[in-house]
Amino acid sequence: MKNRKLVMIPGPTPVVRSIQDQMGRDTVAFGDPKFVEDFKGVLVDLKKLWGTTGEVFVVAGTGTMAMEMAISNILKRGDNLLIISHGYFGDRFIELATRKGINVDVLRSEWGKIVPIEEIEAKLREKNYQAMTVTHVDTSTAAVAPIKEIGDMMKNFPDTIYIVDGVAATAGEREYVDEYNIDILLTASQKAFGVAPGLAILWASERAMERRATLGTIPEYYVDFDKWLPIMHDTSKYYATPAVNMIWALQESIKIIKEEGLENRYERHIRNAKAMRAAIEVMGFSILADKGNRAATLSCVLYPDGIDDVKFRTILAEEGVQVAGGLGAYAGKMFRIGHMGNIDYLDMVGAISAIERTLFRMGIDVLGKGVEALQRGLLVK
Ligand SMILES: Cc1ncc(COP(=O)(O)O)c(C=O)c1O
CATH class of the missing domain: 3.90.1150.10 (Aspartate Aminotransferase, domain 1)
Structure with a gap:
């Protein structure tokens, strides 16, 4: 056998039966009043649990799309980005940003190690970086970055938007957005949330939203914060079809998280x-x-x-x-x-x-x- x-x-990761059941439900119209309420509840819970008064976006897509969403809404051609890379997924930001004409500097650790905070701080003093990315857990090495301590240090660099890739961490490693001074936290549904692949989730601070406003119209269409924000504020509105069953699955995952x-x-x-x-x-x-x-x-x-x-x-x-x-x-x-x-x-x-x-x-x-x-x-x- x-x-x-x-x-x-x-x-x-393994998807438990109660989450699978949500994915197997009859799909309803995205304007269905019950779904509109459910979606709204998911957004409220995500903000509350991850401790932010900023914004949250839940959009059909993967972690890579969430990375692209972060970069596209924070940086424009010619801006400077500092990438802290502890492996394969840290490096992914390099091509993503250089394709958009963003200047990148990379601080790399040996695989399995992490870049010391003092080195990050010294690099940030060298020039004006509009943003910095840190991968919370790089899935190629299983090394975890001290994102809280880095966030404390980032208070000395108020003009640098602090972007954290939480794809292999969120819902399994502590990430309190406002307390840790994080401007963008991005993740996806298929890892520590225990939902199937299909949803990108992104939290954005007030500072991140202010930065977005300075960019005007951006070249990207689907991942534009400005396009999605009206839906995140009023889930009865339409921009692009929400992944109805996946949002129910995420709702069930959040229910499990709250119970635990x-x-x-x-x-x-x-x-x-x-x-x-x-x-x-x-x-x-x-x-x-x-x-x-x-x-x-x-x-x-x-x-x-x-x-x-x-x-x-x-x-x-x-x-x-x-x-x-x-x-x-x-x-x-x-x-x-x-x-x-x-x-x-x-x-x-x-x-x-x-x-x-x-x-x-x-x-x-x-x-x-x-x-x-x-x-x-x-x-x-
Ligand atoms: C840390 C990290 N960032 C980004 C990604 C990319 O996410 P996705 O494969 O959902 O596009 C992954 C995927 O494993 C990851 O582990």
Whole structure:
């Protein structure tokens, strides 16, 4: 008999039944009064939970589109952008911005490490940057950036819009928008929200909206804040068709988040991450990211000598668990496993036990060791 498929890649993450049910509902007109209310409620909750008096946008699209939305509404041709890159997704901002004629400077860390705040501050003093991007968790390395501390430092640079890519973090890592001095936080539905792919979500501060106003008409049409703002203020209005079922799915995800409590959710992610990593390490793997900056949402796991990546991931898939391969120079050298969103003990025990069986089939007998470490980690209060 074939195993079921447990999707443990770092997004999309497993979608629980109650969220799936929302996606499976009969679709209604976007002007349906009940949907209009539901959409409005989603926006109110997103602002409240993420702690901002600014704006929030929920638009059909992916994380990359949210990145484009941020850049397009904040910068114009000839502006200066500082990109803090901790890996593949930090680098994605480079092409995105240079295609628009924006001048970019990049501060890069080695993969698994992060750029020290002092270096960021020194760079910001060199010239007038209209904006800076920081990827909260770079999914290629599972390194987490100290976005709160960076936000505190950014108070010294009031003319630089602080953009945070939360695609692999939001709803799993703390992000309080106003408190952290974030001007734009962008994310997508398929990771720690535990919704299927399809929605881009973006919070924008008052300062970000003021910057948008200085740009006048921008070349981009679909991602223009000015086009979407009337809908976000009155969800009965139309600009481009809202993804009705996806918005219901997000509403259900937010309901789950409120029931759990956002702070409890963040703590759960930290506890799960520690337990997963303890299990992974006891089985003989090591973790790419430095100890001080490991994400709660996913881990990048280096193979011990002698383990073939493709063989490992193929057997693991037969055992029921899908993980992702390494990116860039780490392709073939590591795998990436998500532990975010609405995964539970069964998912985690299932994933670790499948890794044990995979290793066993590859001649390495660590049966029981990973699961024991995981369970001990999960039972710690
Ligand atoms: C940190 C980060 N930013 C941006 C993206 C791009 O998002 P999407 O694939 O939804 O376009 C990803 C995707 O994994 C990501 O992990």
